[in-house]
Amino acid sequence: MANFIDALRKARLDKPIEFMTMIVTVPGFIIGLVGVAFVYFQFLDLRKSLDSQAYGIISQELAELNRLFVERPEMRPYFYSREPLPDDPLTRDRVLAVADVYLDFIDNYYSQASHLDWTHYNRGGWDAFIRGSFERSRVLCQALCKDQDEFGDAIRDVAAGICKGVTRPPAGGVVKPIAPRVTNRPEAGCRQP
Numbered sequence: 001m002a003n004f005i006d007a008l009r010k011a012r013l014d015k016p017i018e019f020m021t022m023i024v025t026v027p028g029f030i031i032g033l034v035g036v037a038f039v040y041f042q043f044l045d046l047r048k049s050l051d052s053q054a055y056g057i058i059s060q061e062l063a064e065l066n067r068l069f070v071e072r073p074e075m076r077p078y079f080y081s082r083e084p085l086p087d088d089p090l091t092r093d094r095v096l097a098v099a100d101v102y103l104d105f106i107d108n109y110y111s112q113a114s115h116l117d118w119t120h121y122n123r124g125g126w127d128a129f130i131r132g133s134f135e136r137s138r139v140l141c142q143a144l145c146k147d148q149d150e151f152g153d154a155i156r157d158v159a160a161g162i163c164k165g166v167t168r169p170p171a172g173g174v175v176k177p178i179a180p181r182v183t184n185r186p187e188a189g190c191r192q193p
Contacts, residue, residue, distance in 0.1 A: 047117070054112045055121060061105045068098060078139045085139055099143035103151065106130055110154035127158075134162040141166065 011018065069076050077083040078095045079102065086092050109130065113123070134140055141163030148156055148166055159166045 051115070051117050051120070054115045058109050058112050058126075061108060065102060065105050068101065072098070079133070079137045082136060082138050085142065095139055096143055099137075099139050102133070102137075102140055103144055103147075103155070106133065107151050107155050110152055113154075130155075131158060131162065134159050 011022075069079070072094075075095060075098050078085070079098070085095060109126065113126075116123075134144075141159065144151065144155070144159050145163055145165040148159075153168075156166060157168055160168045
C-alpha cells in the first residue's frame with residue numbers, strides 16, 4: 001500500500017495532467033458502478049412487485065368466482081358435479097354466463113402465468129385446479145367448445161385432452177373467422193364428455 005501511495009505522489013509531480021485525469025476518472029467510474037448496482041436492485045424490486053401484482057390479479061379473480069358460487073349455490077353442480085346444461089332457457093343462460101366468467105378467469109390465469117416467478121408459488125397446484133375444472137364440468141367444456149376461437153392457446157391445449165370437440169390451436173396461430181351465433185346451444189361437435 002505504501003508503494004502505491006508513493007507512486008501516486010510521484011505521478012502527481014511527474015505527470016500532473018495524467019494524474020488529474022485519473023483523479024477525475026476513478027471516482028466517476030466508482031459512481032457509475034454504484035449507479036448500475038442501484039438500478040439492478042431497483043429492477044429486482046420492480047420484478048417482485050410485478051410478480052406479486054400478477055399473482056394478486058389471478059387470486060382476486062378466483063376469489064370473485066368463489067364468491068359467485070357462494071351467492072348462487074345452485075350454480076355449483078354445473079361446475080363441480082358434472083351436471084349437464086339445464087333445459088330451462090333462463091337457468092341455461094345464467095349457467096352459461098357463469099361459464100363465460102369461469103373461462104375468462106382460466107384464460108387470464110394463462111396470460112398472467114408467464115409473468116410469474118413460480119419459485120414462490122405452486123404452479124402444479126394451479127394447473128391441477130384448472131385441469132380439474134374441465135374434468136368436473138360438462139358445462140365448462142361445452143362453453144369452451146362453442147367459443148374456443150375466442151380463447152388463448154394454453155386453455156385450449158389443456159381442455160383438448162379433456163373436452164370432446166375442443167381442438168388444439170392451429171399451428172401459426174391462424175384462427176378461422178367466427179360465424180354469427182344463432183343460438184346459445186352448443187355446436188354439434190361439442191359433445192358432453
